[in-house]
Amino acid sequence: MGDPRPGPVPTLRRRVAARLRGLADRPRVAALITRLAPGSVRTRTTAAACAAVAAVLLIASAAVVLLLHANLERGVEAGSREQAQVVARLAAEDRLPDPIPLDHGADFAQVTDASGRVVAASQNLAGRPALTPDGTSDGHDTFDLGALGDEHHQRVTTVTTDTPGGPVTVRVGASLHTADTAEDLTTAALGVLSAVLVATVGVVTWRATGRALRPVEAIRSEVAGIGDRDLDRRVPEPAGDDEIGRLANTMNGMLDRLESAGVRQRRFIADASHELRSPLAVLRTQLEVAHTHPDPAVRAEMVAGALQDTDRLQSLAADLLLLARLDATGHDGPREDVDLAELVRAGAKGGARQRIPVTLDLADRPVATGNPLWLGRLLTNLLDNARRHAEHRVTVRLAFDAAAGQAVLDVTDDGPGIAPADREKVFERFTRLDDARSRDDGGTGLGLSIARDIAALHGGTLAVRDVPDGTTFRLRLPALAEAREAPGAPDPAR
Missing domain, CATH: 3.30.565.10 (Histidine kinase-like ATPase, C-terminal domain)
Structure with missing residues (x-):
């Protein structure tokens, strides 16, 4: 037979669940959970502000990165094109050196004739076969540059020129490593800055919304505690003539009307009870006298008086019913x-x-x-x-x-x-x-x-x-x- 006692994992799970339930039962934790609930105005306002700022920052950051990317690549391409034109001019003048010297920013240079034979190349491509395109990217031909011994992201510029020995093709590659590094750093910086800004906006909005809604919560708590026996209580009115102040003033005006209506209702009930008590007492007395008096003339007089009081009671009841209809329906x-x-x-x-x-x-x-x-x-x-x-x-x-x-x-x-x-x-x-x-x-x-x-x-x-x-x-x-x-x-x- 196995041990029927629960193992350590279920016991630990129950303890954790009980601990969480105990925390949720605490007033401050329960209030915090209520404020963090998606249905609260404070949470929705904070989420909306953060979402709006995040969207603006995302669009602005993307625009900055794209502009930076375009400018950096334009600069690299301009340098490689300038290098390629210098090499093409030397080839046209039949003064092409071998190996081809490289300017700052250029990674390689290679010159091929019409048959694809390498005429001259930079030191790092010496003895290598001619570069052939293997695809396109961003409208430019791409080349397999594994021969350089490392993965390179480069912009390759191709220029064709005529030489005494026939037409040649000059290819100069400029490294985009600096541009890529600058772009990556800018993206990271913008991401961190955006996160900080969104967090700052969230904190400020959360605190400002909580501060603005604190009088509303005070009004709600006070109204929740007002019963039909204490209509003399009033909600606190914050300083200033803003929307919350006007709300508190309106609530107090409503409470004034409710209190007045309650006072009128209680006074009306008391007055109606008093008005009904007197004729009922007189009517009872007249009927008792008429019931016990031996003289028929006196009995007839008592009955006539009782009928008059009955008419008055009927008229009073009709008036009370009409007032009740006027108060209840209004039409x-x-x-x-x-x-x-x-x-x-x-x-x-x-x-x-x-x-x-x-x-x-x-x-x-x-x-x-x-x-x-x-x-x-x-x-x-x-x-x-x-x-x-x-x-x-x-x-x-x-x-x-x-x-x-x-x-x-x-x-x-x-x-x-x-x-x-x-x-x-x-x-x-x-x-x-x-x-x-x-x-x-x-x-x-x-x-x-x-x-x-x-x-x-x-x-x-x-x-x-x-x-x-x-x-x-x-x-x-x-x-x-x-x-x-x-x-x-x-x-x-x-």
């Missing part, structure tokens, strides 16, 4: 052209309170685009609010502002005015002012809030205006004008 129902003058007439004739006359002053008949049911609810809320607080009369004026392209609707009552400090509070949900404008006479405290929300959804505004005696709510809605005067004089509706 609902079909949109069509609505004749605001007809809408005002229909609203003035209806309503639960007919004791206060409504005087209509319809100078124009503007047409607005929107949900007719919601626009009708907006007008009904304004009229109900005016009738609730008016003492003797309610006036409704409708006109078209051609310069602004808006319909202007004023609903005025002659009841107690609203102090300037409270003119925005009346549009808040469940807001109580003084006794003169309380909700004890049947209002739910949501009508004006619903009216303003509907106006905003239709691109309009609703505000309180100063008037000498009473209160005016002015509604502005985008509309188109129909150039038709409303027939007749001001129309009282009761």
